[in-house]
Amino acid sequence: MTVRDSYDAVIVGGGHNGLVAAAYLARAGQRVLLLERLPATGGAAVSTRPFAGVDARLSRYSYLVSLLPRKIVRELGLDFAVRKRTVSSYTPAVRDGRPTGLLVGGDRTRDSFAALTGSDREYEAWQRFYAMTGRVAGRVFPTLTEPLPTRDALRERIGDEDAWRMLFEEPIGVAVEEHFADDLVRGVVLTDALIGTFADAHDASLLQNRCFLYHVIGGGTGDWDVPVGGMGALTDALAGAALAAGARIRTGHEALRIDTDGTRAEVTVRADGGEHTVGARRVLVNAAPQTLAALLGEEPPEPAEGAQFKVNMLLTRLPRLRDRSVDPRRAFAGTFHIAEGYGQLAAAHRDASAGRLPAAPPSEIYCHSLTDPSILGPGLAATGHQTLTLFGLHTPARLFADDNDTARATLLRATLAELDAHLEEPLADCLARDANGEPCIEAKTPLDLERDLRLPGGHIFHRDLAFPCATETTGRWGVETAHPNVLLCGAGAVRGGGVSGVPGHNAAMAALGR
Numbered sequence: 001m002t003v004r005d006s007y008d009a010v011i012v013g014g015g016h017n018g019l020v021a022a023a024y025l026a027r028a029g030q031r032v033l034l035l036e037r038l039p040a041t042g043g044a045a046v047s048t049r050p051f052a053g054v055d056a057r058l059s060r061y062s063y064l065v066s067l068l069p070r071k072i073v074r075e076l077g078l079d080f081a082v083r084k085r086t087v088s089s090y091t092p093a094v095r096d097g098r099p100t101g102l103l104v105g106g107d108r109t110r111d112s113f114a115a116l117t118g119s120d121r122e123y124e125a126w127q128r129f130y131a132m133t134g135r136v137a138g139r140v141f142p143t144l145t146e147p148l149p150t151r152d153a154l155r156e157r158i159g160d161e162d163a164w165r166m167l168f169e170e171p172i173g174v175a176v177e178e179h180f181a182d183d184l185v186r187g188v189v190l191t192d193a194l195i196g197t198f199a200d201a202h203d204a205s206l207l208q209n210r211c212f213l214y215h216v217i218g219g220g221t222g223d224w225d226v227p228v229g230g231m232g233a234l235t236d237a238l239a240g241a242a243l244a245a246g247a248r249i250r251t252g253h254e255a256l257r258i259d260t261d262g263t264r265a266e267v268t269v270r271a272d273g274g275e276h277t278v279g280a281r282r283v284l285v286n287a288a289p290q291t292l293a294a295l296l297g298e299e300p301p302e303p304a305e306g307a308q309f310k311v312n313m314l315l316t317r318l319p320r321l322r323d324r325s326v327d328p329r330r331a332f333a334g335t336f337h338i339a340e341g342y343g344q345l346a347a348a349h350r351d352a353s354a355g356r357l358p359a360a361p362p363s364e365i366y367c368h369s370l371t372d373p374s375i376l377g378p379g380l381a382a383t384g385h386q387t388l389t390l391f392g393l394h395t396p397a398r399l400f401a402d403d404n405d406t407a408r409a410t411l412l413r414a415t416l417a418e419l420d421a422h423l424e425e426p427l428a429d430c431l432a433r434d435a436n437g438e439p440c441i442e443a444k445t446p447l448d449l450e451r452d453l454r455l456p457g458g459h460i461f462h463r464d465l466a467f468p469c470a471t472e473t474t475g476r477w478g479v480e481t482a483h484p485n486v487l488l489c490g491a492g493a494v495r496g497g498g499v500s501g502v503p504g505h506n507a508a509m510a511a512l513g514r
Contacts (some may be wrong), residue, residue: 006279007031009511010267011286012255012295013490015043018286019238020504021489021511023076026245028512033278034247035269037254037454041239043286044453044460045499047232047375050442053435055377056314056387059231061444061453062460063366063389066218066225067500068234069145078237082225083371087334092323092422093184093341099322099422102184105334115325117182125179129189130222132163137217140468144495144502145509148470148478168467172209173201176342186342191335191364191393192216196460198307198396200349201342210465214497224335226371231499238501258283258295262484282485284507288455288462289492292481306446306458307352309363309392309411314432314440317384318367320424332367332388339418340364340393348394357399357407361415363392385432390415397446397457404447412443462492470494479507487511 009025011018014036026032040046044061065082073080088105093116103112104126113123139157143149149157155164166175172193180186190201193212201208216222227234243249256275257268265283269276285292293300318328339348339360348358369376369387376385392415400407420426431439446458455462466478474480478494479487489507490496496503 007033008280009033009282009284010035010265010278010280011284011489012258012267013043013286014038014041014239014249014251015286015490016045016235016238016499016501017489017491017496017504017507018043018284019235019242020072020076020501021284021286021508022242022247022249023238023245024505024508025511026242026247027076028508030511032242032247033280034242034249035253035255035267036249036251039251041249041251042232042235044455045231045235047230050312051314051432051434051440052438054314054380054432054440056380056385056440057230057232057375058312058314058387059227059368059389060312061310061449062231062499063368063391064224065227065234065499066223067144067214067498067502069141069500069502069505070219071145072501072505076238076241078234078241080234080237081228083228084223084225085334085371087330089188089335089337090326090331091184091188091337091340092321092331099324101323101326101331102188103326103330104188113185116184122180122182122185126185129175129179132160132166133216133222135160136163136167137222138220140213141217141220144468144500145505147476148468148474148494151467151469154469167209167213168206171202171204171206172212176201183342187340187345188337190342190345191337191340191362194345194393195391196306196308197465198305198349198352198394200346207464210467213467214465218498226368228372228374230368230372230375234499255295257297258285258486260296260483260486265485282487282511284487284489284511286490286504288459288490289488290456291454292486292488296483296486301463304457304459304463305397306449306455306460307394307396308446308458308460309361309390309395309415310444310449311390311392311412311415312442313388313390314380315386315388315427315430316432317430318386319427319430322422322424329370332365332386333370336365336367338363338365338415338422345394352394352396352399355399357411357414358394359414360418361392361411362394363390363415363418365390365419395445397450400445400447404445408443408445408448411445460491461497462490465497466494468495475510477506477510479503479510
């Protein structure tokens, strides 16, 4: 290897968390080497041109930013920005045989609730409920980059026993049903508990609560924003910050094994057709817990299972809606919910639990180019092209195990049919074509993500999310392992998941003895 034989820190994995850790440690004067198996850094937080000959740079895997603290952006001097979406969400519906929908965000929100439900009751309940989550967000989010609070300390910090009960002690379905009466409104609220998480509203494990909490605390507001320039703009900025601080980054270098005595470590690396060994005082692993166990030659944890369906598209134009009361440019500006009524979500979960693809697959759609046209080449932007990202729920990896290709194609048809039911024209008529004449659409199942990114089971959070508080096994920062000089800095750390940089920051702080 054309690198030094020994470092203060070797970081395994060049996703965004590994890059955050590398930048912090290098800025602290540490000798840092980052190893990435793939030809480029970024992991799941990348921008690519997936369609042949088409100048559209899509956030191919991760796609929105909420949990990234401004503290990290400021301290690392990142040239990176996000933009607010003009609309929070739009959910089409049919009431009394008439196309309608719920538009949340802007000055029409109250009227939209009243038109859908017939009164102001649901709107007022919405305001109260999200005022509560907003207060929780303001108190919990700053703790993500501090040493882990105990459960009692976090409860005291929140200072709201009703909120604590709803979010930390009872299944979130209880709170949803207590606050809201309309099935569609209930479903829109519940979706934040199910992103990448296969659980029922009343799951006794509270897995859905943990997912919900991380989706409503981001930035202290719960807003989900569009990364300017695509998600790759963030990881490019992080790589630049790490390199500027003196870190060495080696792509095409795969870590095979970690040997440690608790004080010194050696990382065996495969690169250029051979194997090499690098010494380190500490090793930070930006990979899933299963990968960490394999590198250490230890017993792996329980298998992880992803449960999402990701579809990327480029359109020549946005489709016309059956609900004529809303312009498609507003409807698609936020989160466009499909088949996500409360009853529909429960039915989809029952189908998947029984080993069947959901009959009415729930999903949500995002048009990033409405907020950030820079991801489109000038020719595409000038002719009205738009990107669409679809994220499907309740599609666990087990459903694709027998025949991934057939299940993917079947699910894609069913998912688009649910969307088409609310459009005046089939979405297929709006799809752009690539240089080979093929429609600009690609779909990724959990097994595809496992293959492309080595996410175990295709789990986007690496494993089930945890409440952001200490237990007897978490350690001070939530990144510690059984080995004093080996730290977990990926999404599987406590307070991991999403594009946040939090595990990378916290692992760097632990390594520096903060």
